[in-house]
Amino acid sequence: MSASSGATRRAPWVLLAPFLALFLLTFLVPIGMALVSSFTKVTRGGLFGEAGVVAEFAGLDNYAQVVGDPNFVASIGRMFLFGIVQVPVMLILCTVLALLLESASAKWPGAFRAAYFLPYGVPGVIATILWSFLYVPGLSPLIDVAEVVGASPDFLGADTVLWSIANIVTWSYTGYNMLIVIAQLKSIPVELYEAAKVDGASPLRVATSIQLPLIRPALLLTAVFSIIGTLQLFAEAQVLQRVAPAIDSQYTPNLSAYTTAFAYNDYNVAAAQSVLIALVAFTLSIVFLTVTNRKSA
Amino acid sequence: MSPLSRRQLLGLGLGASAAAVLAGCATPGTTSVNTLPTVPPASGKVRLEYWAWLKGIDRVTELYNRTQDRVHVEAVFIPGGNAGGYQKLYSALAAGAGPDIAQVELRSLPEFLLANGVVDLSRYGVDQYEELYDPTLWNQVSYTGGVYAIPQDSGPMGMFYQPAVLDQVGAAVPATWEEWAEVGAELKGAGVLMDSFPLADASPFAAYATQAGASWFTAEDDGWVIDMTDDATLGVAAFFDRAIDDGIVTTAYGAYTPAWFSAAADGRIASVATGSWGDALIEGVSGAAGRWRVAPLPTWGTGYASSFLGGSTAAVLANSEHPAEALDFAVWMTTTEEGVNALIEFCGIGWSPARDVVGTLREQPSAFFSGQNYAQEVFVPAVQESSQNQDWSWWPVTQQSFNILSDGFRGKASGGTLVDAVVQAEKDIVAVMRNKGLSIRKAGA
Numbered sequence: 111m112s113a114s115s116g117a118t119r120r121a122p123w124v125l126l127a128p129f130l131a132l133f134l135l136t137f138l139v140p141i142g143m144a145l146v147s148s149f150t151k152v153t154r155g156g157l158f159g160e161a162g163v164v165a166e167f168a169g170l171d172n173y174a175q176v177v178g179d180p181n182f183v184a185s186i187g188r189m190f191l192f193g194i195v196q197v198p199v200m201l202i203l204c205t206v207l208a209l210l211l212e213s214a215s216a217k218w219p220g221a222f223r224a225a226y227f228l229p230y231g232v233p234g235v236i237a238t239i240l241w242s243f244l245y246v247p248g249l250s251p252l253i254d255v256a257e258v259v260g261a262s263p264d265f266l267g268a269d270t271v272l273w274s275i276a277n278i279v280t281w282s283y284t285g286y287n288m289l290i291v292i293a294q295l296k297s298i299p300v301e302l303y304e305a306a307k308v309d310g311a312s313p314l315r316v317a318t319s320i321q322l323p324l325i326r327p328a329l330l331l332t333a334v335f336s337i338i339g340t341l342q343l344f345a346e347a348q349v350l351q352r353v354a355p356a357i358d359s360q361y362t363p364n365l366s367a368y369t370t371a372f373a374y375n376d377y378n379v380a381a382a383q384s385v386l387i388a389l390v391a392f393t394l395s396i397v398f399l400t401v402t403n404r405k406s407a
Numbered sequence: 408m409s410p411l412s413r414r415q416l417l418g419l420g421l422g423a424s425a426a427a428v429l430a431g432c433a434t435p436g437t438t439s440v441n442t443l444p445t446v447p448p449a450s451g452k453v454r455l456e457y458w459a460w461l462k463g464i465d466r467v468t469e470l471y472n473r474t475q476d477r478v479h480v481e482a483v484f485i486p487g488g489n490a491g492g493y494q495k496l497y498s499a500l501a502a503g504a505g506p507d508i509a510q511v512e513l514r515s516l517p518e519f520l521l522a523n524g525v526v527d528l529s530r531y532g533v534d535q536y537e538e539l540y541d542p543t544l545w546n547q548v549s550y551t552g553g554v555y556a557i558p559q560d561s562g563p564m565g566m567f568y569q570p571a572v573l574d575q576v577g578a579a580v581p582a583t584w585e586e587w588a589e590v591g592a593e594l595k596g597a598g599v600l601m602d603s604f605p606l607a608d609a610s611p612f613a614a615y616a617t618q619a620g621a622s623w624f625t626a627e628d629d630g631w632v633i634d635m636t637d638d639a640t641l642g643v644a645a646f647f648d649r650a651i652d653d654g655i656v657t658t659a660y661g662a663y664t665p666a667w668f669s670a671a672a673d674g675r676i677a678s679v680a681t682g683s684w685g686d687a688l689i690e691g692v693s694g695a696a697g698r699w700r701v702a703p704l705p706t707w708g709t710g711y712a713s714s715f716l717g718g719s720t721a722a723v724l725a726n727s728e729h730p731a732e733a734l735d736f737a738v739w740m741t742t743t744e745e746g747v748n749a750l751i752e753f754c755g756i757g758w759s760p761a762r763d764v765v766g767t768l769r770e771q772p773s774a775f776f777s778g779q780n781y782a783q784e785v786f787v788p789a790v791q792e793s794s795q796n797q798d799w800s801w802w803p804v805t806q807q808s809f810n811i812l813s814d815g816f817r818g819k820a821s822g823g824t825l826v827d828a829v830v831q832a833e834k835d836i837v838a839v840m841r842n843k844g845l846s847i848r849k850a851g852a
Binding site for chain 2: 152153154155156157158159160163164175181246247248249264266267268351352353355356357358359360369372373374375376377379
């Protein structure tokens with residue numbers, strides 16, 4: 111074997127090394143550690159563990175504890191409810207906006223596109239703080255106006271705060287998803303539009319028969335991202351917690367894992383929660399993709 | 408050297424990652440610093456780091472540094488307690504790093520003990536300072552024969568109220584909780600709330616129960632003894648169940664939230680039972696100068712004159728290389744006239760933990776509170792040993808217990824009761840303690 115062929119064989123690995131190292135250290139190793147940690151249990155003797163601390167293999171004990179925690183299970187159920195309502199609303203909204211902006215009669219589409227996309231540039235924490243000023247009684251002009259007409263909306267109540275969060279999320283991400291849809295719309299060949307024109311199709315007909323079927327891949331993509339994003343909801347709930355007593359420390363699955371790890375200092379159970387959240391997100395995405403693919407077949 | 412084959416490289420990578428996983432998977436906080444030999448005082452220069460969320464703490468450390476030629480304390484600002492500060496501290500401890508000294512609330516100290524995160528200061532001669540400190544607070548930093556932190560600030564409770572609002576119904580300042588409820592009922596007729604009761608934060612409830620004479624946790628030789636369903640606690644729970652049902656207090660917001668500030672400024676809320684640190688917050692209510700006064704906390708039929716709400720410590724953390732120097736600084740900060748005055752002036756601490764040093768500012772009347780000398784009138788009596796429940800002890804899962812309680816309290820909004828929530832919480836907390844491997848039994852069982 112000549113030296114040059116050895117160098118040739120080595121080259122891809124040398125070039126890949128930075129990526130592989132980072133991938134290993136920031137992705138595979140943490141996942142491995144979380145898995146190991148989720149199967150470990152720490153027990154303490156005495157009042158504070160002064161009589162000895164034992165870390166041992168726990169089997170599925172941590173998982174049993176997580177699944178047996180009604181608040182954690184409720185948080186996943188809450189995210190299902192959230193996703194079933196919020197994701198379709200957002201996707202319909204972003205599709206309508208994209209179709210309007212891409213229609214021939216749209217005025218200043220560039221300016222509107224930028225305006226709709228703008229909320230995505232506001233970090234989730236800041237967006238939540240901004241919206242909380244519109245939700246808090248005594249500060250909110252919305253509530254003041256509603257009271258003039260005799261209504262007294264409670265945006266932060268036990269039944270409503272979930273939808274107040276959904277509103278923030280929709281506000282933040284509709285523009286972003288709209289851009290993905292617009293990108294797909296732009297890739298539709300001009301010939302199709304010309305043929306439709308020749309056939310005398312109305313703009314509505316063009317939308318339903320040409321544009322909607324052809325942006326399906328973009329919609330599927332945004333739907334999967336949104337499902338995963340819903341399960342990972344964290345910042346909005348955590349920030350709104352300060353003004354909304356109805357949001358507890360386990361309101362969303364991620365908030366639950368965060369609380370367990372860093373407020374209760376129980377990394378093992380938190381690891382089990384995180385693994386479960388990942389599994390649920392993975393399963394949901396697979397189920398969604400399978401169902402939608404079967405329909406199209 | 409022969410080039411590594413693809414297979415070898417892959418093997419190396421996997422081996423390295425497996426080694427990293429194994430090295431990293433020891434659960435943090437499973438070894439105790441308090442079984443290792445003590446660290447002798449250093450002879451050279453020492454740099455200490457102090458993580459705290461008190462604003463202006465850097466000006467206090469600056470004062471200290473000016474008195475020292477060898478020790479330099481660096482203040483680092485962290486978010487308050489569970490708002491992110493503890494998260495930072497726990498991760499730092501887990502990583503084998505972290506500051507020499509950290510601000511830890513009294514109630515959270517046992518959790519740091521459980522995580523093997525704090526140094527037993529009795530091994531560094533802290534006992535000689537005991538008599539300088541408030542005995543109630545000293546109790547709350549002493550566990551299993553050790554002393555695990557230096558009390559740094561506290562919040563004896565009193566009742567801040569708006570005299571003009573009480574005058575609307577011609578009510579006198581209530582001295583007992585029964586009177587408080589009567590005044591509240593009259594105020595309700597005038598469309599004014601007496602106070603707020605936070606469903607999302609169980610600490611005021613715990614403080615009321617403490618005042619009534621409850622002692623939820625006791626450390627016995629055979630483990631923890633829990634008693635959250637005693638007459639004192641259930642009486643307080645039933646009392647606030649009624650107060651909420653009667654509309655005397657609101658549960659829609661807690662004290663010092665934006666909605667509360669708005670209601671307080673409009674005179675829609677008459678009073679707030681709170682820690683002495685509430686003074687600085689009430690000064691933030693718009694147009695409040697001259698409109699508030701302070702009275703002693705109303706009392707239950709049993710129990711004590713007051714209670715502590717909040718309060719924190721300066722704890723020496725496990726990874727400190729200079730525990731002796733860290734202790735010296737903490738004692739200077741909390742017991743000298745200079746240190747306490749600086750804590751009050753720059754950090755606005757609620758109350759000095761030192762038995763004999765109240766702070767110069769607190770010896771004078773307050774212009775904001777219409778010239779009332781409330782510190783001397785209300786809070787000095789409130790911190791006396793006989794005014795405080797000496798049996799109260801915090802326990803290793805306080806934060807989780809408070810979350811369990813407040814999760815139950817939230818059920819009040821949908822038809823539940825505080826009493827039921829407390830009864831259920833006791834069971835859940837027992838389960839949490841057992842999951843950690845700690846032994847716990849119900850009182851009387």
